[in-house]
Amino acid sequence: MTLELFLQHLANGISLGSLYALVAIGYTMVYGILRLINFAHGDIFMMAVYFAFFGVITFGMPWYVSFVVAIALTGVLGITVETLAYRPIREAPRISILISSIGASYLLENLAIVIYGGRPKTFPQVPIFTDMVQIGNIHIQLLTFVIPVVTVALLFALMYLINMTKSGMAMRAVSKDIETARIMGIDVDRTISFTFGIGSLLAAVGGIMWGLKFPSILPLMGVMPGIKCFIAAVIGGIGNITGAVIGGFILGIGEILLVAFLPKLSGYRDAFAFILLIMILLFRPTGIMGEKISEKV
Amino acid sequence: MKKNMIYTITAIIVLFVLVYIADTTLDSYILRILNLCAIYTVLGLSMNLINGFTGLFSLGHAGFMAVGAYTTAMLTMPLATKQMNFFLAPLISPLDKIVWPFLPSLLLAGLLSAFVAFLIGAPVLRLKGDYLAIATLGFSEIIRVIFTNTQRLTNGALGLKGIPATTNLWWTCGTAAFTVFIMVSLINSSYGRAFKAIREDEIAAESMGVSLFKHKVLSFMIGAFFAGIGGGLLGNLIGAIDPLMFRFFMTYNILLIIVLGGMGSITGTVISAFIITIAQEFLRFLDEPIFPSVPALPGLRMVVFSILLMVVVLFFRRGLMGTREFSWNKFFGFFSKKPLAKGGAE
Numbered sequence: 001m002t003l004e005l006f007l008q009h010l011a012n013g014i015s016l017g018s019l020y021a022l023v024a025i026g027y028t029m030v031y032g033i034l035r036l037i038n039f040a041h042g043d044i045f046m047m048a049v050y051f052a053f054f055g056v057i058t059f060g061m062p063w064y065v066s067f068v069v070a071i072a073l074t075g076v077l078g079i080t081v082e083t084l085a086y087r088p089i090r091e092a093p094r095i096s097i098l099i100s101s102i103g104a105s106y107l108l109e110n111l112a113i114v115i116y117g118g119r120p121k122t123f124p125q126v127p128i129f130t131d132m133v134q135i136g137n138i139h140i141q142l143l144t145f146v147i148p149v150v151t152v153a154l155l156f157a158l159m160y161l162i163n164m165t166k167s168g169m170a171m172r173a174v175s176k177d178i179e180t181a182r183i184m185g186i187d188v189d190r191t192i193s194f195t196f197g198i199g200s201l202l203a204a205v206g207g208i209m210w211g212l213k214f215p216s217i218l219p220l221m222g223v224m225p226g227i228k229c230f231i232a233a234v235i236g237g238i239g240n241i242t243g244a245v246i247g248g249f250i251l252g253i254g255e256i257l258l259v260a261f262l263p264k265l266s267g268y269r270d271a272f273a274f275i276l277l278i279m280i281l282l283f284r285p286t287g288i289m290g291e292k293i294s295e296k297v
Numbered sequence: 298m299k300k301n302m303i304y305t306i307t308a309i310i311v312l313f314v315l316v317y318i319a320d321t322t323l324d325s326y327i328l329r330i331l332n333l334c335a336i337y338t339v340l341g342l343s344m345n346l347i348n349g350f351t352g353l354f355s356l357g358h359a360g361f362m363a364v365g366a367y368t369t370a371m372l373t374m375p376l377a378t379k380q381m382n383f384f385l386a387p388l389i390s391p392l393d394k395i396v397w398p399f400l401p402s403l404l405l406a407g408l409l410s411a412f413v414a415f416l417i418g419a420p421v422l423r424l425k426g427d428y429l430a431i432a433t434l435g436f437s438e439i440i441r442v443i444f445t446n447t448q449r450l451t452n453g454a455l456g457l458k459g460i461p462a463t464t465n466l467w468w469t470c471g472t473a474a475f476t477v478f479i480m481v482s483l484i485n486s487s488y489g490r491a492f493k494a495i496r497e498d499e500i501a502a503e504s505m506g507v508s509l510f511k512h513k514v515l516s517f518m519i520g521a522f523f524a525g526i527g528g529g530l531l532g533n534l535i536g537a538i539d540p541l542m543f544r545f546f547m548t549y550n551i552l553l554i555i556v557l558g559g560m561g562s563i564t565g566t567v568i569s570a571f572i573i574t575i576a577q578e579f580l581r582f583l584d585e586p587i588f589p590s591v592p593a594l595p596g597l598r599m600v601v602f603s604i605l606l607m608v609v610v611l612f613f614r615r616g617l618m619g620t621r622e623f624s625w626n627k628f629f630g631f632f633s634k635k636p637l638a639k640g641g642a643e
Binding site: 036037085088089092094095096098099100102103104106107109110111113114118223227230231234267268270271273274275277278281282285 | 352354420421423424426427428430431432434435436438439442443445446545549552556560594595596597599600602603604606607610611614
C-alpha cells in the first residue's frame with residue numbers, strides 16, 4: 001500500500017469517524033441525563049436526511065435553506081419523541097422505557113416506509129461539497145474535509161453550551177441527580193427536552209452530511225449507523241461527550257482501515273463494531289473516558 | 298391437585314382432537330396461520346423465559362432463530378435441492394452427503410442454538426440492562442453477518458430455497474404444547490424460583506446463595522434452545538430462508554408478543570402469540586388500497602403494530618396478564634357462584 005492510498009483511506013476514516021461522533025454525542029447526552037439508550041436516535045437521523053431531501057427535491061428550496069429547515073424540523077421531532085414516548089413513563093422501570101424507545105424506533109421506521117416508500121432515493125448533490133479535488137496524487141471529495149471541520153466546530157459550540165451557559169449547567173445538574181436538580185428550581189422537563197433537541201440537531205447535521213457522502217437513502221438507513229454510534233458512545237465512555245467523539249473516530253477509522261488492509265474481511269465490516277463493543281464491555285465496561293461507578297445495594 | 302391433572306390431560310386430548318379436525322378440514326391458508334401462531338408461541342415463550350422470568354433484557358433472538366433455521370434446513374434438504382442451491386460455490390463436505398429426518402434435525406438445531414447461546418452468554422451475561430440488550434443485539438447481527446459471508450456453508454445472501462415443507466400442525470402444536478409443559482415445569486421448579494429471584498433483585502438473590510452466572514447462562518441456553526427449534530419449524534414451514542429474514546425486526550415482533558402478553562406470564566404469551574399472528578393476517582387489508590381514490594400504502598399494517606407496541610408500553614405496562622397465570626382453580630372459580638373464601642372467583 002502506497003502512502004497516498006493510506007492517506008486517502010485515513011482521510012475517509014476521519015470523515016466517517018466525524019459523522020459517527022456527531023450522532024454518538026446525541027446518544028451519550030441522552031444516556032447521561034436519563035440513563036436510557038435512545039433506540040429512536042438512528043431513526044431521527046434518518047428522518048433528517050429525508051427532510052433535507054424533500055426540501056430540495058419537492059419544495060425546490062436552495063440547499064442551504066433546506067438543510068437549515070431540515071435540522072430545525074429534526075430538533076422538533078426529537079423533542080416530540082421525548083414528550084410522547086419517554087416523558088409519560090419516566091418513573092417506570094428502565095426496561096419499560098427501553099421497550100418504549102424500541103417502539104418509537106420501530107414506529108418511525110415503519111412510518112418512513114409508508115410515507116417515503118421502500119425504494120432507495122438519491123440525495124441531491126451539492127457541488128461545493130461533492131466535487132473532487134486533487135492533492136498530489138490523492139483524489140478526494142471536498143466533503144471529506146468539510147465533515148471533520150463541521151464536527152469540531154459543533155463540538156466546541158456544544159462544549160461552550162454545556163460548560164458556560166445556564167442551560168448547560170441545568171443539564172449537568174439533571175444528569176447528576178434529577179430530584180435534587182428539581183429542588184434547586186430547575187425545570188427538569190424542559191431541560192430534558194432541550195437535551196433531546198440538541199442531540200437531534202447534531203444527529204440531523206450528521207445525517208445530512210451522511211446523505212451527501214452516501215447518496216443512496218432508505219427508510220432503514222438509520223438503523224446500522226444508529227447502533228454503531230451507540231457503540232462509539234460506549235467505547236468512549238457513555239455519558240462523556242469527549243469520549244463519544246473519541247469513540248466515533250476510533251470506530252470510523254478502524255472500520256475503513258480494516259477494509260483497506262484486509263479486503264477479504266470487507267463482508268465483516270459491520271461485525272467489526274460489535275466485536276469492538278464486546279471487547280470494551282468485557283475489559284473496560286466504563287469505556288475510555290468513563291468513570292467507575294460501583295453499584296449500591 | 299389430582300383433579301387438575303385430569304383436567305390437564307383432558308385439555309391435551311381435546312387439543313389433539315382439534316388439531317386432527319383442523320388438519321383434515323381447514324384450507325392451507327388458515328392452516329398456515331395456525332402454524333405461525335404455534336411457532337410464535339414457542340418463540341414467545343423462549344424469549345419470555347430470558348426476558349420476562351429471568352429479567353435479562355436480551356435482543357438476540359433473531360440470531361438464535363437463524364442458527365436453528367439454517368441447521369434444520371441444511372440437514373433436511375434433499376441432496377438434489379442442495380446442489381441446486383449451491384451453484385456459486387460447492388457446499389462443504391459432510392453436509393453435502395447427509396440428509397436427516399426432521400426430528401433429529403430440529404433437536405440438533407436447538408442444541409446448536411443453545412451452544413451458541415453458551416458461547417455468547419458466558420462473557421456477555423455479566424452485563425446488565427441496556428448494555429446486555431445492545432450486546433446481544435450485536436451478537437445476533439454478527440451471526441447474521443457471518444451467515445451472509447459463509448457462501449459455502451449457508452449460501453450467503455442468496456439464502457436457501459426449496460426447503461422441504463415438513464412442518465405441519467402436528468409438529469407446531471406438538472412443539473408448542475411441549476414448550477408450554479417444559480416452561481411451566483421449569484418455572485415452578487427451584488430453577489424457576491432462582492430465575493425470578495434474579496429478576497427481582499440480583500444482589501439479594503446472590504446473597505441468598507443463588508449462583509447468578511449458572512442460572513443466567515442456563516436460562517439463556519434454554520431460551521435459545523427453543524428459539525432454535527422455533528426457527529427450524531419456521532424455516533421448514535416457509536420453505537425459503539435468507540439472512541435478511543433474521544434482522545432485528547424479527548426480534549421486535551417477538552418482543553411485541555411478550556410485552557402484550559405480559560413479561561413473566563406463560564399464559565399471556567400464548568394468548569398474545571395467537572392475537573398478534575392472527576391480527577397480522579387480519580390487518581393485511583391495510584396494505585391494500587382501502588378507498589378506491591386513495592392509493593395503497595404498503596407498510597401501514599406495520600405502523601399499526603408499532604403504535605400498538607407503544608400504546609401497550611405507555612398505558613398497559615403489565616400487558617394482558619402481567620405475571621398472572623392460568624390455573625384450573627381460578628378457571629372453575631370464575632364460573633361458580635361460591636363465595637371467595639370457599640374457592641369462588643375474585
